[in-house]
Amino acid sequence: MLTNLWYVAEWSREVKDKPVRVKLLGQNFVLFRDKTGKVNCLSDVCIHRGGSLSKGWTTERDCVACPYHGWEFDAEGKVKFIPSRGEGAPVPERARIDAYPTEERYGMIWVFLGDLPEEERYPIPDFPEYEDSDNWRPIELEYNWTGSADRVLENGIDISHTAFVHPGFGYPEMADKNKILKVDRGEYWGSSDNVLYPPQLSGNLGLMKLFRADKAATNVTPSFFLPGYCVRLHIKINSWMETIIFDANTPVDENTTRSFAIQARNFFKWRIFDFGAKKRTTKVFGEDGAIVSELSPNYLPETLEHEVSVEQDKFMSAWRMIRRKHIEEKGWKIDTKAMKPFEGEKAFTIPSPARRANPHLNWALETVPLVAPIRSSAPVQEEETPEPELA
Ligand code: FES
Ligand SMILES: [Fe+2]
Known part of the structure; x- marks a missing residue:
């Protein structure tokens, strides 16, 4: 499975006024609409005690609330309100989860699952x-x-x-x-x-x-x-x-x-x-x-x-050649084998653009391991060329 691509998470018509859980690339995400009608996508793992945001609700602050202790996360994944601290109390800067770019096209909700800046992303295909x-x-x-x-x-x-x-x-x-x-x-x-x-x-x-x-x-x-x-x-x-x-x-x-x-x-x-x-x-x-x-x-x-x-x-x-180029040169393949020993022990997340832009934040969740690239920009190897037609 490859990161740094747009993927379709859900049909537009399925996301109304309640948070919706979707699973992509082996991870859970929450989709929710804000007051303007825009769809937002966050990692579904609350960084307080691991609650599932998609089981929560949307709030007056235009956030999604975690069902466990009510922490509220905005469209950028930042915690806006911690009920146990009372109204107006400061929120730690580190209280943030990954948020992903979204677009609605062809009646579908597209999310960009990766940390590339906008100008480096391949576009959603035309239709x-x-x-x-x-x-x-x-x-x-x-x-x-x-x-x-x-x-x-x-x-x-x-x-x-x-x-x-x-x-x-x-x-x-x-x-x-x-x-x-x-x-x-x-x-x-x-x-x-x-x-x-x-x-x-x-x-x-x-x-x-x-x-x-x-x-x-x-x-x-x-x-x-x-x-x-x-x-x-x-x-x-x-x-x-x-x-x-x-x-x-x-x-x-x-x-x-x-x-x-x-x-x-x-x-x-x-x-x-x-x-x-x-x-x-x-x-x-x-x-x-x-x-x-x-x-x-x-x-x-x-x-x-x-x-x-x-x-x-x-x-x-x-x-296959194009896919391999993105694994071997760009290093976009998720190393699911490396994650297996931690099943049930550790929550991973797909790195988001904000995480790349704010590395100093010491983000709470670990990102999925990626298969290391094995070549830089060498020409595509000829081994993928099909053999001559069999007689
Ligand atoms: S686990 Fe989400 S608010 Fe506590
Ligand atoms: Fe077919």
């Missing part, structure tokens, strides 16, 4: 179609996986599995006709153009037969973004029918992933078609979930030494 309600109809979906977010993201951009895992999308006989046409990548994202030959959809989209021939070439463009562990799958069914599935795949812990997904379509935009669209996309998630939960190991192998790859895996290799 312009979500705002374009004249041309696109979005629906929300959620899926909970048994599997690491790395495996889930890799599954989301893997085109060659569709022929076997998704009967609505492909069929084994056409597996060797699916082609990657192009791969692009940047520092924290990748995109690939593909052509697939899916069978005609059945069910209430039976009327699709009017618009699209069975097994007609379909252009599919999967993209991934490290921020949010997002996958964007753009499917061009024919010259005027397109679907986009945008999902943020939040690492709840090492082997649990929560996907916040929006499917947008530019055809049949009436509400009456939402139910069928939701049902079909949920089925697709379920088909993937059954495969991902059985993968060995549960986590992504750190090298390709113990796997065999072919030409059609090259987009996944691009994803």
